[in-house]
Amino acid sequence: MSEKHLVDARGMSCPGPITKLVKTYRIAKNGDIIEVLATDPGFIPDVKAWIEKTGNELLELKEEAGVIRAVIKVTAKK
């Protein structure tokens, strides 16, 4: 059964919300959804680069009222 993981990285700076995403990715499996909330603007290029590298699917990436929301479908776990 696929699961939904919520990663709340609001207010996090160095080493950044991407680290929380990676920690969650370790325990996730293909089919799972990871939703990340972040306020660090550096997260946008980071998550795009991460998606390109890993080949997972970015379902949504938007910024509203200073909060970045990225929704990722895990498809590339080996």
Added chain:
Amino acid sequence: MAKKLVILGGGTGGLIVANLLTDYYETVVVDRRKETVFQPGQLFVAFKGESPNKYKKEIKEVLNPKAKFIQSEVTKINLDNREVLLVDGSKISYDYLVVSLGVEFNYEMIKGLKENFEKFGDYYSGLESSSKFYENFKTLRKGQLVITVADPVYKCVPAPHKGAALAADTLRKIGSQAKVVLTVPFPKVYPAEKLADEYEKALRKHGVEIKTMFTLDRIDHKEKKIYSLEGEELSFDLLAVIPPHKGPSVEVEPSSVRDSDSYFKVDKYKLNIIGYDDAFAIGDNASLPTAKSGVGAHLQAEVVADNLLGYEAKFNGRTFCPCISNDTASFVISDYDHPPVRVRCSRFKRLIEEVFIAGYWSFLKYPRIWRPLMETMFEATKPSVLGEIGW
């Protein structure tokens, strides 16, 4: 009668709190080890073959003699009963508690990591494992030394970079043809925009090959390969792993004061454990939105001591983490309100770091004497002062 302060852990944070407050509180320090270690020294043991004795001292030597030291393991902390249980069954009650137990390493989380640790050692787990690593490192004449990060939350964020630069220097000095490869889980070589380019340039100058977005998934010792969560593989002849970290394995009542990695949830300014005004967690075992570092533990210790002396003090998330090679250094300087500023590598900054290393035991034992110097330095290098131009 003086109130009783119990400090768990005889590392940087714990000993500084003790040495600041022993004159005002009946102070007890508990640590399972007899010795305290200057952890950055592990780099010099592992990559330069320095003596581990230079980087450890008996806790009694650096603790105010009026404080009591108990060498024992803490098995349980009961925050509601204000009580600490030791492994021999004895109980210590407190009026105030400071938990500064550091981190533990989770070798089971990564397939092949325990075998790697037993075979090669590492430069994170202690001075002994650093010496063991050096015995393997000094005979490496060709092939690849890979330094890799298992999990993106670890203490001393520039430690993998320091290890890579020092390793490359030593290999060149001993005439080895071996190459150094550094892998990091971040999109750039360092997870701070204004430092990433500087560190990449410095590492390339040392001949270090860099692989970004490589988070260790598993180690295959038969094939001598590591595999990343992101789907890549890499060969090694010698492998140094920054092991996954977790909070101390002591039982805590109530358990709700810890996060999913067993770090203590604290107020990020006052450092009290959430829900308790008589218990604090500082240093690596605190869950804080800033880097885990010795400098952080030192500054947090001062904040807790000030508050316990009746002053209003707040931790501002300040970092001052050195990123060094043999001949140059930069510092990771940030706080809660400012991401790391641009700090160029220079020989003078390497000298500053050398002064810190030489003075460490004295900083630990006499924090009050050194405080004006520390405050002047931190004030002069505030991220808001350095600004866009950096340092």
